[in-house]
Amino acid sequence: MSETPAESTVTGARxxxxxxxxxxxxxxxxxRVAEDGAIDLSLRAVARDxxxxxxxIYRYFxxxxxxxxxxxxxxxxxxxxxxxxxxxxxxxxxxxxxxVDAALAxxxxxLAHRHDYxxxxxxxxxxxxxxxxxxxxxxxxxxxxxxxxxxADGLDPIPERRIxxxxxxxxxxxxxxxxxxxxxxxxxxxxxxxxxxxGLLSFELFGQTRNVVTDDEALFRAAATAMASSIGLRDE
Amino acid sequence: MSETPAESTVTGARxxxxxxxxxxxxxxxxxRVAEDGAIDLSLRAVARDxxxxxxxIYRYFxxxxxxxxxxxxxxxxxxxxxxxxxxxxxxxxxxxxxxVDAALAxxxxxLAHRHDYxxxxxxxxxxxxxxxxxxxxxxxxxxxxxxxxxxADGLDPIPERRIxxxxxxxxxxxxxxxxxxxxxxxxxxxxxxxxxxxGLLSFELFGQTRNVVTDDEALFRAAATAMASSIGLRDE
DNA sequence: AGAAAGCAAGAGCACTGCTCTCTCTTCTGC
DNA sequence: GCAGAAGAGAGAGCAGTGCTCTTGCTTTCT
Numbered sequence: 454m455s456e457t458p459a460e461s462t463v464t465g466a467r468x469x470x471x472x473x474x475x476x477x478x479x480x481x482x483x484x485r486v487a488e489d490g491a492i493d494l495s496l497r498a499v500a501r502d503x504x505x506x507x508x509x510i511y512r513y514f515x516x517x518x519x520x521x522x523x524x525x526x527x528x529x530x531x532x533x534x535x536x537x538x539x540x541x542x543x544x545x546x547x548x549x550x551x552x553v554d555a556a557l558a559x560x561x562x563x564l565a566h567r568h569d570y571x572x573x574x575x576x577x578x579x580x581x582x583x584x585x586x587x588x589x590x591x592x593x594x595x596x597x598x599x600x601x602x603x604x605a606d607g608l609d610p611i612p613e614r615r616i617x618x619x620x621x622x623x624x625x626x627x628x629x630x631x632x633x634x635x636x637x638x639x640x641x642x643x644x645x646x647x648x649x650x651x652g653l654l655s656f657e658l659f660g661q662t663r664n665v666v667t668d669d670e671a672l673f674r675a676a677a678t679a680m681a682s683s684i685g686l687r688d689e
Numbered sequence: 690m691s692e693t694p695a696e697s698t699v700t701g702a703r704x705x706x707x708x709x710x711x712x713x714x715x716x717x718x719x720x721r722v723a724e725d726g727a728i729d730l731s732l733r734a735v736a737r738d739x740x741x742x743x744x745x746i747y748r749y750f751x752x753x754x755x756x757x758x759x760x761x762x763x764x765x766x767x768x769x770x771x772x773x774x775x776x777x778x779x780x781x782x783x784x785x786x787x788x789v790d791a792a793l794a795x796x797x798x799x800l801a802h803r804h805d806y807x808x809x810x811x812x813x814x815x816x817x818x819x820x821x822x823x824x825x826x827x828x829x830x831x832x833x834x835x836x837x838x839x840x841a842d843g844l845d846p847i848p849e850r851r852i853x854x855x856x857x858x859x860x861x862x863x864x865x866x867x868x869x870x871x872x873x874x875x876x877x878x879x880x881x882x883x884x885x886x887x888g889l890l891s892f893e894l895f896g897q898t899r900n901v902v903t904d905d906e907a908l909f910r911a912a913a914t915a916m917a918s919s920i921g922l923r924d925e
Numbered sequence: 926a927g928a929a930a931g932c933a934a935g936a937g938c939a940c941t942g943c944t945c946t947c948t949c950t951t952c953t954g955c
Numbered sequence: 956g957c958a959g960a961a962g963a964g965a966g967a968g969c970a971g972t973g974c975t976c977t978t979g980c981t982t983t984c985t
Contacts, residue, residue: 465951466951466952467950467952467963470963471962471963490812491812492812492814495940495942497940497941497942505964506965506966507942508943508945508965508967509964509965511942511943511944512962516943517941517942517943571812574891574895575812576726576727576807576812576895577895577896578728592900612918614915616911617907617910617911619903619907620902620904620908622903623901623902623907624902627901641912644902644908644912645885645889645915648885648888648889648897648898648912649881649884649885649888649889651888651892652884652885652886652887652888652889652891652892653881653885653888655888655891656884659813660813661810662884664824664828664866665859665863666856666859666860666863667855667858668853668855668856671853671855671856671859672856672877672880675853675856675877676877678850679877679878679881682848683919701982701983703981703982706932707931707932731973732974741933742933742934742935743972743974744933744934744936744975744976745932745933745934747973747974747975748932752973753973
């Protein structure tokens, strides 16, 4: 071939094999995490699964933590995809309904991917410093939730709140970052609802609501509804 | 000695030594968890710390998980003590203030015992099935929080909410269990505030609020205040 | 006093993450 | 077009892990 091939094909057979092996490792690791959880993830077991020796894995991932970081990003993106799709799908409906639907979609994903949920919202792994690679993927769910508020056709009034200056400053930055034009009380309500959503979900998944309630979904739905109204999202 | 000694002293030197060694092991383990976190807890390292060989530990704890379970109970009780003391101390003050104070006390404990917090509110350890031994210690904080609502001198009205029957049934059982005489909407508000408190705390400790807010305490205080008013707790 | 139970130590097994060396293949610069 | 560089996989090995089993010794019970 005398012609210059396209950027993506100029990389030869070796490079192509490389991404193939890398994804195979990632897939095997994801499968093991889905089954046994992140703590029990063994590099050597993953190596056996993909039919290579453990030391060879180090050509693709610098360490076990590195592999886990890649899985964390995958999990964030999987949840991000799921939430964004649900929120996109409910476009046009009343904001309160959209919020509840989105919350239920997030819960459904979490229930179907318990270990992935734990990976991203559970105890952080010790040496691991949450590299910035994760942050863009990590904020997708939150941004998607915020979009419901942004796209809402007006908000019901909520009680005013005294917000201390240090917090108000953070809130102003945050609103710019997430492109949301609301007052401080509403900002607080959004942040609060956000943390509550995942708090309740973590409680359910980590067994903290064991002897509190039997119908976890009903509780979650009721709580999500309350969150929506605390933000001022309208249900018609 | 011909007399029968008291029950507690009939246990000889060996039994006394046994509880001594047990507490020494527990103390060493707690120290290591406080420093490195639960995941990195090594039975052998603990054994070295207390000056014995690793296999000897098994005379006191059946497994590493068993040791961790003991530490979980200790952590629950430590937090329980702390919260109960704070709540007792604020007796007589307005309920809303008491709630915020209690929340801040819980946060203070969590910040001072990050790894213990992670141990009890983070990802559960895999094989571990949360034996009932933990449940009495585990509910102390929640019960203490509930006591603020119970002892409140009247509650402000909060919006009514439609609670589905399956959830209402759980709520009725729950109210009996925790000895709280309120309506369904208030029950939901309490459960919701409870999960939100720990949700926000977990977010802070696990680094999820990293790029959201700088003054975590201010956010926490504002959120706790909002929780109190969502329950209907009065601030005077 | 003799038997039974409790305790600590040591060796050993199967596993872990990770490093280093060696060989073989693929790619690249002249 | 070919030599040298770079990449990839395998194997051995190190230090560490949880846990078991056997072997002595001490305390307790009968």
